[in-house]
Amino acid sequence: MSVPEQPVTAAPNRAGRFWLVAMTVVVLVAFVASRLASSSPDGLDRVVQDRGLVARSAPDNADQAPLAGYATAGVEDSGPTKGLAGILGTLAVAVIAAGAGWVAMLASRGAAGRGARRRHGDASP
Amino acid sequence: MHVPDGLVDAPTSLAAGAVAAVGIGVSLRRGGKELSGSRIPLTGLVAAFVFSAQMLNFPVASGTSGHLIGGLLAAVLVGPWLGALALTVVLAVQALLFADGGISALGINVINMALIPAFAGYGLFWLARLVLPRTRAGVLTSTASAALLSVVAGAAAFTIEYALGGNGAVPATTVAWAMVTVHVLIGCGEAAITTLVVGAVLTTRPDLVYGARDLVGRTRPVPELQGLR
Numbered sequence: 001m002s003v004p005e006q007p008v009t010a011a012p013n014r015a016g017r018f019w020l021v022a023m024t025v026v027v028l029v030a031f032v033a034s035r036l037a038s039s040s041p042d043g044l045d046r047v048v049q050d051r052g053l054v055a056r057s058a059p060d061n062a063d064q065a066p067l068a069g070y071a072t073a074g075v076e077d078s079g080p081t082k083g084l085a086g087i088l089g090t091l092a093v094a095v096i097a098a099g100a101g102w103v104a105m106l107a108s109r110g111a112a113g114r115g116a117r118r119r120h121g122d123a124s125p
Numbered sequence: 126m127h128v129p130d131g132l133v134d135a136p137t138s139l140a141a142g143a144v145a146a147v148g149i150g151v152s153l154r155r156g157g158k159e160l161s162g163s164r165i166p167l168t169g170l171v172a173a174f175v176f177s178a179q180m181l182n183f184p185v186a187s188g189t190s191g192h193l194i195g196g197l198l199a200a201v202l203v204g205p206w207l208g209a210l211a212l213t214v215v216l217a218v219q220a221l222l223f224a225d226g227g228i229s230a231l232g233i234n235v236i237n238m239a240l241i242p243a244f245a246g247y248g249l250f251w252l253a254r255l256v257l258p259r260t261r262a263g264v265l266t267s268t269a270s271a272a273l274l275s276v277v278a279g280a281a282a283f284t285i286e287y288a289l290g291g292n293g294a295v296p297a298t299t300v301a302w303a304m305v306t307v308h309v310l311i312g313c314g315e316a317a318i319t320t321l322v323v324g325a326v327l328t329t330r331p332d333l334v335y336g337a338r339d340l341v342g343r344t345r346p347v348p349e350l351q352g353l354r
Contacts, residue, residue: 015330018329018330018333019166019170021329022170022174023170025174026170026173026174026177027177029174029177029178029180029181030173030176030177030180032181033177033178033180033181034177034180036181039182039190040182040184040188040189040190041188041189041190042126042127042182042189042190042191042192042311043126043185043189043190043191043280043304043307043308043310043311044126044127044128044280044283044304046188046189046307047300047303047304047307048129048132050303051295051299051300051303052293052294052295053132053287053291053292053293053295053300054131054132054292054293055129055130055131055132055292056129056130056131056132056227059129059130059224059225059227059228060130060227060228060229061220061221061224061228062224064224065221065222065223065224066222067222067223068223068224069223069224070180070223070225085223086177086180089176089218089219089222089223090173090176090177091173092218092222093169093172093173093175093176093214093215093218094169094170094172094173095169096172096214096217096218097168097169097171097172097173097210097211097214097215098165098166098168098169098172099169100153100168100210100214101156101157101160101164101165101168101169101207101210102160102165103157104153104154104156104157104160104210105157105160105161105165106157107153107154107157108154108157108158108160109157
């Protein structure tokens, strides 16, 4: 089913290209999606509205959150501003998630010592 | 599917926060053991993609939209432990920086959109893979069905949380029916996007798909493998 001539582990330049393409896709999606997003309520919001569920009318931290409503404060409904907010959030998520993973890895190495590498190569899906 | 502040009462939200904290703690421990150099940037990339894709609301019915949740996607790409962590980071940033999803409801949202898709969803993916052929098509079929069911499972979980401590006099059965029907539609979008992305990564870097690790090498021609050794 898969392409037979692909190497098992990608060559360095190929790996670099994957990360470049992937990061470009992510930033593009962030910029475009945050501007084009449908303004209709999502599934849960729709259920809340239609069935008369009770929630607070605004988020508790609506005034404190720097990018509340996916726009920077004061310039709402501005397409480029929303795109920028989307990109800022995306970069923050990337850094925090990778950082959390890094800390978790160091912590597990510290706890389990050299034995931690045993688990690698597990072949079940 | 982000639960806003005040929709579920404080005791239920606190209990959900405790459950979520345990789930995150276990995920950190188990995920840390599985991490190697290349999975760290991949975890960041997956979280970033899920965050950006979640902003794209697609219409599902008149006046209703849905968006990717991405928990199953993350679990298939980096495994359930790191997938749950990636989604937790997405949800925390959304709540803290974007006021999207209540801070008081963060535990509920972590359960519904990080832990359930990553663990129940990945469990379904794994079961489907056991039944289906060990091929690219088998992986993608498992991905699509588990993605759909992961969204419905998250919606069902919200219904349980609402039944336990929801504000409002609406019967839980009414909420359950409304939540599940609309999230079957949203789940179809989830299945489409998830399958598209997993298929794309499977084509370019099959070694980066955690849920298809068993296919890497297995489908390679033997002479080439021997030549590498």
